[in-house]
Amino acid sequence: MPATLLVLPRHISFSIPSLSSTSMKLGPSLRAPRAVPAFCRIFPFKLKYQGMLGRVFHVRMLSSQPYRERNWSRPDGSRSSSRDAAAVRDGGRGPRRSLIDDEAQLSDWVGDRRTGSFKGKRASEDDGSDRERAPGRGRTKFGEAKRRRETDTGDFGESERQRTRRAPTRTFGRESSRPPRQLDSEGDDGFPPLRKSWGDNPTRGNMNPRAGQRAGRRDFGQRTSKPRDGEGAVSRFQSEEERMDLTDLISEDESEVDDSDEDELVKSSNGSLPGIEKKVAQVSSGQSDSYLSETRFDQCAVSPLSLKGIRDAGYEKMTVVQEATLPVILKGKDVLAKARTGTGKTVAFLLPSIEVVLKSPAPERDQKRPPIFVLVICPTRELASQAAAEANTLLKYHPSIGVQVVIGGTRLALEQKRMQTNPCQILVATPGRLKDHIENTAGFATRLMGVKVLVLDEADQLLDMGFQKDIERIIAAIPKQRQTLLFSATVPEKVRRISHIALKRDHEFINTVEEGSEETHTQVRQMQLVAPLNKQFSILYSILKDHIADDVNYKVLVFCTTAMVTAFVADLLGELNLNVREIHSRKSQSYRTKVSEEFRKSKGLILVTSDVSARGVDYPDVTLVIQIGLPADREQYIHRLGRTGRKGKEGQGILMLAPWEEFFLSTVRDLPITEAPVPSVDPETKKKVEKSLSHVEMKSKESAYQAWLGYYNSNKKIGSDKSKLVELANDFSRCMGLDTPPAIPKLVIGKMGLRNVPGLRSR
Numbered sequence: 075m076p077a078t079l080l081v082l083p084r085h086i087s088f089s090i091p092s093l094s095s096t097s098m099k100l101g102p103s104l105r106a107p108r109a110v111p112a113f114c115r116i117f118p119f120k121l122k123y124q125g126m127l128g129r130v131f132h133v134r135m136l137s138s139q140p141y142r143e144r145n146w147s148r149p150d151g152s153r154s155s156s157r158d159a160a161a162v163r164d165g166g167r168g169p170r171r172s173l174i175d176d177e178a179q180l181s182d183w184v185g186d187r188r189t190g191s192f193k194g195k196r197a198s199e200d201d202g203s204d205r206e207r208a209p210g211r212g213r214t215k216f217g218e219a220k221r222r223r224e225t226d227t228g229d230f231g232e233s234e235r236q237r238t239r240r241a242p243t244r245t246f247g248r249e250s251s252r253p254p255r256q257l258d259s260e261g262d263d264g265f266p267p268l269r270k271s272w273g274d275n276p277t278r279g280n281m282n283p284r285a286g287q288r289a290g291r292r293d294f295g296q297r298t299s300k301p302r303d304g305e306g307a308v309s310r311f312q313s314e315e316e317r318m319d320l321t322d323l324i325s326e327d328e329s330e331v332d333d334s335d336e337d338e339l340v341k342s343s344n345g346s347l348p349g350i351e352k353k354v355a356q357v358s359s360g361q362s363d364s365y366l367s368e369t370r371f372d373q374c375a376v377s378p379l380s381l382k383g384i385r386d387a388g389y390e391k392m393t394v395v396q397e398a399t400l401p402v403i404l405k406g407k408d409v410l411a412k413a414r415t416g417t418g419k420t421v422a423f424l425l426p427s428i429e430v431v432l433k434s435p436a437p438e439r440d441q442k443r444p445p446i447f448v449l450v451i452c453p454t455r456e457l458a459s460q461a462a463a464e465a466n467t468l469l470k471y472h473p474s475i476g477v478q479v480v481i482g483g484t485r486l487a488l489e490q491k492r493m494q495t496n497p498c499q500i501l502v503a504t505p506g507r508l509k510d511h512i513e514n515t516a517g518f519a520t521r522l523m524g525v526k527v528l529v530l531d532e533a534d535q536l537l538d539m540g541f542q543k544d545i546e547r548i549i550a551a552i553p554k555q556r557q558t559l560l561f562s563a564t565v566p567e568k569v570r571r572i573s574h575i576a577l578k579r580d581h582e583f584i585n586t587v588e589e590g591s592e593e594t595h596t597q598v599r600q601m602q603l604v605a606p607l608n609k610q611f612s613i614l615y616s617i618l619k620d621h622i623a624d625d626v627n628y629k630v631l632v633f634c635t636t637a638m639v640t641a642f643v644a645d646l647l648g649e650l651n652l653n654v655r656e657i658h659s660r661k662s663q664s665y666r667t668k669v670s671e672e673f674r675k676s677k678g679l680i681l682v683t684s685d686v687s688a689r690g691v692d693y694p695d696v697t698l699v700i701q702i703g704l705p706a707d708r709e710q711y712i713h714r715l716g717r718t719g720r721k722g723k724e725g726q727g728i729l730m731l732a733p734w735e736e737f738f739l740s741t742v743r744d745l746p747i748t749e750a751p752v753p754s755v756d757p758e759t760k761k762k763v764e765k766s767l768s769h770v771e772m773k774s775k776e777s778a779y780q781a782w783l784g785y786y787n788s789n790k791k792i793g794s795d796k797s798k799l800v801e802l803a804n805d806f807s808r809c810m811g812l813d814t815p816p817a818i819p820k821l822v823i824g825k826m827g828l829r830n831v832p833g834l835r836s837r
């Protein structure tokens with residue numbers, strides 16, 4: 075479909091604020107002649123394609139063996155027909171068309187409360203067959219966990235705090251020895267006074283020792299030691315469903331478990347890291363990191379038909395991570411690869427995986443349970459669909475190789491049928507749905523016994539707390555004799571230590587992020603802004619307005635802490651007449667797919683999102699990423715930011731925190747995050763935002779309040795002082811325009827461990 079058809083028309087009444095009417099004013103220290111909007115001065119450089127500049131470190135280990143294309147003939151000697159070919163390709167893309175709406179993940183009480191209505195210019199949700207349930211449901215052995223199995227961030231029977239409890243709370247070596255940085259503005263308990271007067275101290279102390287330095291002035295010799303992993307942060311493994319599904323929240327007594335034992339366990343496991351480390355530096359040119367190598371794909375020992383597909387996709391040179399990993403993977407080695415966001419990791423694992431399929435025996439014509447040769451696991455549905463689409467691009471000239479995708483939120487039976495009737499040598503899956511098939515799909519376990527390559531995309535997330543158990547179960551269902559490929563933009567040491575769950579001990583760790591350089595892109599300008607909650611919505615609106623005025627092709631992602639907070643912020647921005655969409659786990663899969671596709675192809679659009687878009691999703695030309703509230707952890711901050719600045723392009727990122735969330739900055743202090751001046755908001759803007767807040771439905775606010783409380787309750791630092799937590803939540807409720815905080819079901823309060831906490835209203 076031509077892209078133009080998918081670009082939503084801009085709203086007729088939508089007007090881009092003129093330069094002179096910009097409502098976001100800088101503090102006095104930064105007041106300057108207003109020739110350009112304030113935002114332009116904060117982010118002075120224009121977004122433009124950086125090209126493929128920069129130097130790279132070359133690895134030439136490519137085989138000189140001529141490639142022999144496998145003849146994919148049927149047992150009767152005939153080639154697959156073009157109809158088969160179409161079926162194969164459709165098979166991979168099929169899910170996008172055949173996805174059904176499924177709101178089954180809604181916990182009951184949330185279901186009652188959500189309105190699901192669109193505000194402002196947001197498209198109305200497709201409600202068609204929303205309530206249709208997967209037939210496979212209810213047959214699972216995992217009972218209660220089943221309901222949550224389809225979540226994106228994976229929760230299969232463990233509560234957040236149980237997982238947090240098991241989590242190592244310290245990191246290793248020198249990184250762990252440094253105490254957390256004390257911030258001037260924090261009290262002893264990490265909570266600064268709640269109500270800071272607006273406009274005071276616009277020039278907060280800079281969190282980054284190198285703040286203000288721009289690309290080209292970085293000192294790679296001085297490596298800032300990393301902060302403690304996940305220090306005080308909310309676990310990213312708490313699924314959105316879980317955050318809202320308070321039956322999953324654990325009881326007070328469990329919350330008292332000390333995790334010092336875990337520390338000891340981690341300490342005692344300190345030793346040399348498994349695998350052979352290979353540093354393949356992606357050298358920073360000082361301006362923009364070059365993500366392309368000098369090696370062309372046609373210099374590689376891959377199938378000429380794959381090369382044809384690659385050429386059609388417009389790829390000529392390999393990216394650095396592709397160049398570094400391909401020869402090693404082709405040799406059959408297990409690989410753990412780390413490369414910055416948006417640098418082509420998907421092709422890096424798919425291309426050699428396709429080679430494995432090509433070298434495998436073609437399935438018999440009447441084979442009832444033909445083997446699956448390649449299993450790719452992704453943490454989110456969007457990512458799985460995207461990886462399958464990329465595979466189909468590479469397989470354009472391999473019509474007999476089929477890619478199927480199995481993800482939550484779609485009918486299990488449909489997937490079962492598709493896998494039965496279409497070729498499926500490559501399977502891309504989310505962990506929960508994969509487990510469903512292992513348990514409920516006849517013959518599936520047998521087919522999995524053919525797996526020769528296992529890929530974990532976003533490996534650190536899949537191997538860490540939230541998914542680990544499921545991945546272990548899945549690994550137990552595939553042959554030990556296989557090749558395993560782990561890819562991610564972030565590989566914390568604690569994940570390397572547990573990588574033996576999936577990898578052979580002699581695997582290669584290929585790291586394309588140069589020692590001493592940041593895990594983020596230098597061409598992405600990162601800023602942090604600390605402002606009290608009651609100013610944040612106005613500031614957000616001002617930032618967006620100025621960005622829109624500055625760049626007519628704006629494409630903005632606004633990350634929020636939970637699904638319900640995402641829905642609320644989207645409602646608000648819709649009321650403010652911004653062109654906005656929302657995506658989060660509370661939306662049906664068909665809706666998510668639709669919005670995701672729309673955002674991919676659009677310009678002039680804001681997507682308010684939860685962490686379902688944090689990792690891997692490849693939206694081209696995102697101009698700005700805003701993160702409001704505490705990111706789950708350092709890694710999640712990096713992945714969210716990585717939605718901009720892809721393929722060497724420029725981008726901007728703003729992290730907006732409340733003063734009591736400022737402690738998070740210590741976990742990212744080695745990143746070049748500069749301080750944004752706290753803008754003053756003119757009275758007109760303030761009034762407009764207040765009016766729009768009053769138009770947002772009560773149910774949206776109530777759900778956001780409860781979700782907010784759940785999210786911060788699970789944060790070690792903020793959730794440990796329950797009275798303070800409730801105080802903050804009630805402040806958030808006031809900021810949404812509520813005079814009285816919404817009442818919460820007694821059961822839920824109990825589950826959250828908030829019984830008898832003053833300030834909470836129960837019902």
Ligand SMILES: Nc1ncnc2c1ncn2[C@@H]1O[C@H](COP(=O)(O)OP(=O)(O)OP(=O)(O)O)[C@@H](O)[C@H]1O
Binds near residue numbers: 388563691
């Ligand atoms: N060799 C290449 N030349 C040009 N573009 C490429 C090449 N390989 C991949 N791409 C494109 O680069 C973009 C980013 O790729 P991809 O999504 O695989 O990045 P990633 O490293 O997995 O990012 P993330 O860490 O966010 O998951 C995609 O649009 C992809 O099609």
